[in-house]
Amino acid sequence: MLGLLRDYYHKASVDRNLSKYKPLIARINLLHKGFENNSNDELFMHTQTMKQHISNGKSLSDQLPEAYALVKEAFFRVFGYRIHDAQLMGAIVLHEGNIAEMKTGEGKTAVAVFAAYLNALSGEGVHIVTVNPYLAERDSTEMGEIFRFLGLTVGCIESNMSISQKQAQYQCDVTYATHYELGFDYLRDHMVYDISNRVQRKLNYVILDEVDSILIDEARTPLLISEEPGKGTEYFYYIDNIVKALTSEDYEIFEQTKQIMLTEKGVDRCEMALSLTNLMHIDNADLYNKILQSLRAHFILKKDVDYVLVTNEQAKTEAVIVDQNTGRLLFGRRFVEGLHQAIEAKERIIVMGQPATLSTITLQNYFRMYGKLSGMTGTATEVKDEFIKTYGTDVIAIPTNKPINRIDHPDLLFITEEEKFIRIVEEIISVNERGQPILVGTASIQKSELLSAMLLEQNIPHKVLNAKNYKEEADVIRLAGQRGSVTISTNMAGRGVDIRLGEGVEELGGLMVIGTIRHDSLRIDNQLRGRSGRQGDCGSSRFFICFEDELLMNYYPDHLMDELLNNNCSDFALINNPRYARGIRDAQAHVEGELQTIRERVMGYDQVLDLQRRIIYTMRNEMLEMDDLTSKVQTLIQKTIQQKVAEFCQGSLPEDWDMIGLTISLGSVFPYKRPLRLDRLHELEQGELIGMFTQQLMEYYKDKEVAFEGNAIELKRQAFIYSIDMNWMHYLEAVEEVKNGIELRNYAQLDPIVEFERETFQMFNKFISSIEQETLRIIWNSMD
The missing domain is CATH 3.40.50.300 (P-loop containing nucleotide triphosphate hydrolases)
Incomplete structure (x- = not known):
């Protein structure tokens, strides 16, 4: 209803x-x-x-x-x-x-x-x-x-x-x-x-x-834009060997969220292997993260599903990510936070060091x-x-130009995956005998190759389209509507090529679409279905599902699952009852809700970072576009002196001020090649101290600029840009570390994104000061 x-x-x-x-x-x-x-x-x-x-x-x-x-x-x-x-x-x-x-x-x-x-x-x-x-x-x-x-x-x-x-x-x-x-x-x-x-x-x-x-x-x-990956490291293999020795009692997998954690017993075993007394101490956070990523590589991500091994132009094997939405290979992209290195160690190929992030933004x-x-x-x-x-x-x-003439049959339900695939092959043989073209959608390379092998055993000619043979994509899809054709494909989103029916196919019932699994999203199911029945063509679709499918195992309502099992649905039962059919949609809605939460969290973190990114990009653009940066440098000299005096001269009494620390700190930003006049320091108020240092350092700077024989404008510009870029790279690394641990604040009833915003706000202010002081240090040293 x-x-x-x-x-x-x-x-x-x-x-x-x-x-x-x-x-x-x-x-x-x-x-x-x-x-x-x-x-x-x-x-x-x-x-x-x-x-x-x-x-x-x-x-x-x-x-x-x-x-x-x-x-x-x-x-x-x-x-x-x-x-x-x-x-x-x-x-x-x-x-x-x-x-x-x-x-x-x-x-x-x-x-x-x-x-x-x-x-x-x-x-x-x-x-x-x-x-x-x-x-x-x-x-x-x-x-x-x-x-x-x-x-x-x-x-x-x-x-x-x-x-x-x-x-x-x-x-x-x-x-x-x-x-x-x-x-x-x-x-x-x-x-x-x-x-x-x-x-x-x-x-x-x-x-x-x-x-x-x-x-x-x-x-x-x-x-992400990163530096070139560094050299391989044996340490990832060492961690991999530890993780391989763990048993199912040492870790817990949360199937619904695709997360994995060490149990207490697992923590003890890792501490023994690493000769540590407390793996969970903050000083071991990086090590703990490497173990978690290795666990994910072994027990969450799957070869030929989430990634494939390919031989590159240098004749070396590399792990390439499979786009879960389109089934394509994402050449040049790597999993972050050490996960890609963990996969490389697992597959015993060259481990490339984790590259530093130079810049990042969400779509x-x-x-x-x-x-x-x-x-x-x-x-x-x-x-x-x-x-x-x-x-x-x-x-x-938008309404279709012609009425949709496709028949979407009820799902067929099976107990085991083996039963399901046997029945799919029987269906393909039956439909293929009358010449009707068939498009079979699979969820992974692994399943597409399994089905292909089963069809070869039955001598059924067919084409396979997945991430391993993506170069044939357009031709394979274009011919998928011809009489007698059988095409196996991973996700059909964004293929950009219409499946046109061959001569005489309309009379046979058009293109038949077979789904070998219900996807996590109804949209993906509909994308597959939509390949049949284009522009008023006739066609049909049917999904084959089983209790061993991840969607049903992890998300299908338990009470409905029990009913179906008690009703003995082993004889290819149709999920035609609205209650059972709705259970599939409820399961998909559950997954979609979780994924939306993840997207909102990713965007929430990036929105905080986006405000900071825009400030940095505006500052960087200003440096590139300004004709003369002299006034900018002079402003920074004054600002830095004010910050240093405020830092070292706290309290109302001059005898409480750290004058030695102040002069040393100023000297680290403005290396002295001629002595500063430091008379009566303990007799001056903060404003007078600022005025004295500002006057002397301004004179010093002007003298250096007059004596400098190079291009002072370009020197200042390059100093600013270099400082922004290097500090931004280090800042992004620091932010990533904060993000890795911030989700634990949930246990303290704190909002991780609010906490992330609070911590990075403090970090960002220090980061801006680092840029300004690094710029002055470079200019000061370069003008000698």
Whole structure:
């Protein structure tokens, strides 16, 4: 009943949205009729005219009907492709700064062009984000024909581009890129030593394809720019050997949160192996963290599920992360906090030392910096509240151009995984005999290879698409709808290629989708289902599940599990009863709630850091852009003297002041090459002390600047930038250490994020002082 009510209100919402946009869509179509008789040159000139209108103060929204009518005609002239009203509705939603939920095959790639074209007329640039480099390059080439036809420039960001090449791409009216490239370029732009080496301009408007995959699923992992990994260390192997010797009594796994902890017995065994009296002492925090990461590497993360071993160009084996949302390999990225090193030790490959973090930001906070954000996906309604709360964007469901003609069969339930896979193979054989194409979705490389081996035993020809053979991706997907084809794939999100039905397949029932597991998120299930039944095609889907699936073992309601087991469901029972079917959704909702909590916590920590990051980036930009830093240096001299006097001259009585400590501390910042006049120190008040030191050190500085034969401006600039960068790197390391232990404050009934903000605020003030004093020390020494 609840499901029917949800469907009813969802349909009512879609109908309201359609009614809201109908007048505007009718206006676009009417204007489009007028463009049909224009020449190509006349269409080109309309772009220039609209640009002029916008520069004269006309709003982008006022230009929307004409701009969209123009793009609609361009699609027909360039591709012979007629844009339908559902696409226009999606394009309007994008311009409004919201998320358009459009089913697979509804033409989202074309929809983005409309909003991008309109917003690019302002001249401030538009970024269109894809989930992988292949799609960015493909879309910039194919959709670029529309933009160029109408007089706009199009660029594409690739990882191997030079600075000048990237600058040219970012200066285009519309730029395609992956979210990773954009985020990393932002971080790198705030690490340059020459302002001319920046590549990005103002973050104006961004459109994200598969927006839920990028802003929800991948939001748990921050972007990091690190130093080159250091040399390997034998210590990780030593820790690994200790962990390998532990038994199940020595650690406890919390399946629902994927956490692992040592038991008291495990702590005792580790202390004995390490010859320690107290492993839990604060001085052993780093060692304890290494043990926990090794435990995670052995008992939480799995080879060919969470990572794979590949041979790189140097013929060395490395562990590469598998993106759990897309099934792709994340080359160049490493697990943080020592986890990647623990995996390398576990697999007995070269352990690379933990690199220092130079800069970091979450995808959430990066994309929130854009003036306007919008996106497209086939599955966003389930996380609508999170989009509104985090990004201020609503989710608008767009009706399909043609009615969905797919049959979604009830799940089949089995006791064991072995039974489940035997039945899946039988189903594939049966469907394949009549020539109907089949797409099988698996949750990991491991399971896709297991199923592939079982099909080979039955002599069933098939293709496998997973992180190990990602290069064949486009061709494999494109042919998945042909008669007799069997395709096994990991997560289908963001593939960017439609599965088109081959000749005669419609009569066979269209594409059949088989899910070998219910995913943690209903959105992932729907992404797989949505590959069948595109644009009114017929099709079907069915999920095969078992009690050994992680979702059911860890999250399915116990009372429902007991009922099912008591009812003897071993004969391929259908979970058709609404109570049992709802249990699956309840389990998924539980996991999604936990993951949302993790995302909120990650963003909470990064929001604290984001305020500090912006202060540092503003300071750094100021140093790069100022023509003369003399007044800045003089201000810092005065500020540092005031801080030192306040630190060493506490109390009202001069005899209580540490005058020796004061002069030594000042000498560490301003190394004396000529003596300071220190007469009557104990007779002066604090203000007089400050005045005396300021006068002498200012004279000293001015004399040094006059005598300096080099480029004083560049010396000061480089001193500032170097001090900011080095201290920022050390600060990020310190912050990471605070974050690693802050969650324990929960046990003291304290909010970890509030505690994190309090501690880092104190650290940040000291960090700013360190930057200023390090800068003065470098300048002072360099001018001798």
